[in-house]
């Protein structure tokens with residue numbers, strides 16, 4: 329592992345433009361469960377039943393009760409960990425340009441990252457399905473489920489559900505920063521949900537080095553990633569940053 333940490337520190341220091349793609353694994357150390365694997369949300373629930381737009385339209389009360397209520401409770405308490413903080417520091421050092429995140433927890437921004445593309449939207453905001461008025465999730469009252477707008481319309485998270493399109497500006501910008509970067513960090517994603525999983529492939533095809541950080545291999549590991557640093561995100565980021573400081 330020490331060799332790969334050193335290699336990553338060298339690759340990041342030499343890069344002209346770095347982009348990061350992050351997934352649920354980066355927020356595990358903040359107490360937010362991932363979707364897949366041991367302890368993952370989709371072990372407990374069928375995503376097509378609780379996170380598909382059709383299920384929500386058919387029965388918003390059920391989806392709020394099964395999924396969104398718990399997510400709100402977990403996210404209200406979560407704080408950035410060393411991976412979020414390390415990525416924010418890399419941006420301040422002028423090394424990392426943009427984070428593309430599949431996460432809806434807003435923790436990259438809380439850690440201080442300025443350029444974050446929220447590929448799957450954000451759970452920090454709700455919007456009315458009738459009039460589009462937006463509410464901070466922390467401010468909404470869950471005495472009534474589903475929560476309602478002042479116009480009586482049903483509120484839904486400003487996040488992308490299964491069966492919905494990726495916001496076009498997020499898709500377009502992600503493609504651009506993947507094409508333009510010369511190093512892509514791929515951290516804590518199982519890389520199986522499309523179209524997010526295509527982003528590292530676009531980077532690779534455009535000539536970037538792809539560095540994966542994950543305790544487990546993914547479908548990218550053999551063919552797309554230049555190397556995989558097997559470890560937990562916060563610990564690996566901390567070690568890469570301390571190696572970079574030694575090199576200054």
Ligand code: OAD
Pocket residue numbers: 350351352353354356357362363364365368375379430431448488489490515516517518519520521541542543544546559560561562
């Ligand atoms: P997944 O839950 O599919 O994958 C989490 C990844 O994080 C796995 O590869 C784990 O090995 C890894 N992991 C776990 N703990 C980690 C740690 N401490 N440090 C680093 N890595 C760790 O999450 P995503 O790939 O983000 O979409 O899932 C993609 C999308 O599927 C989500 O955005 C969500 C979900 O359904 C929607 O809701 C639309």
